[in-house]
Amino acid sequence: MADKKQSSTCPLCTAKSTIFFEDEKHLFYKCRECHGVFRSEDQRLSETDELGRYLLHENPEFDQGYYQFILPVIEEVRSFAAKGSKGLDYGCGQHQVLMKYLAEDGYKMFGYDPLFLDDKELLNQQYDFIVSCEVIEHFFYPYREFQGLKNILAPQGKLICKTDVYDSKTDFESWYYKNDPTHVFIYMEETFEWIRKNLDFKDVKVDGRVINFSK
Template structure:
């Protein structure tokens, strides 16, 4: 039987079966996850990401990431150190912050696999449209937590799965690289069990405080 990749709870009942793909809803953390047998290969996943139009000069793209950029600017200055985790082929957040002389490093497993970036310590980490791609979210969030200095912030952006939404017609699950979906209860589980001191949740932004 599959176990939740976040909290390791055994999940007996199929939540949804769509186009021969099977999804489970964890009764403990309330996350929804794709059965691992349907994960893309590394080559297929990278090819999918290369289809994204991640032009750092695109005004719409800049507006999309603006909640994270503005919150970083609110809480931190160019003297602080940041990490853009899962920065992708067009790291627009990094570009916008560097335009203001912010000290921010990038890491992406496919487009910027800089392992040195994962051995530092950071005042803040940005993770925009990345957490839904985590194959092993417990491991990933533990690592991100460990990279933050005490009092540091992890800024995330994803689309939450809301109670009452019909999963079968929910647009966000259609991207084949989206494998784990979070509800507000899932975020609360992460806060408590990974060890973040606080969780701030707005319409456009998820912030964990260490």
């Protein structure tokens, strides 16, 4: 990477950011303004390579391990959403497993995925809640994405995300989460606070890997 840039513009808040981590495979910048850690633009995969990668780690339907993986999101939804309320699974993937479980729970569910279920009409409706499980770390344009999601939330609606949150106690070099080439934007707790403030959400709660934004 002889031609690597020493600084890059943060795709969330547009602040100028400097190199945070690099090895032979990875180049990440860290933003001082929103505390986001983002992969160098040249390392983004093409849509075809990205798709190949997702098909590779797509989990078999109704597998017990996968259920445990999405359970924190299901439990978060159960904690506030009345049965029959309308939900969107944003980035539902090929098998829409989370969406199916929530539908079984009595929620009126819809699923959108830019690669597998690209029905843009669903992005013109309003939802009582949106779930986005292991999706936001794939956002090339996080500001635009969060803004879009907020716009389709009903008043008092909630956006529930799950991602692995980076903190300064974690050794980035040995951290598995950065190794996935489709992980392009990594969040710290402060990043969610930046989003809350700048996109005007009423509140945000971070509980482990589950993030709950209130409109």
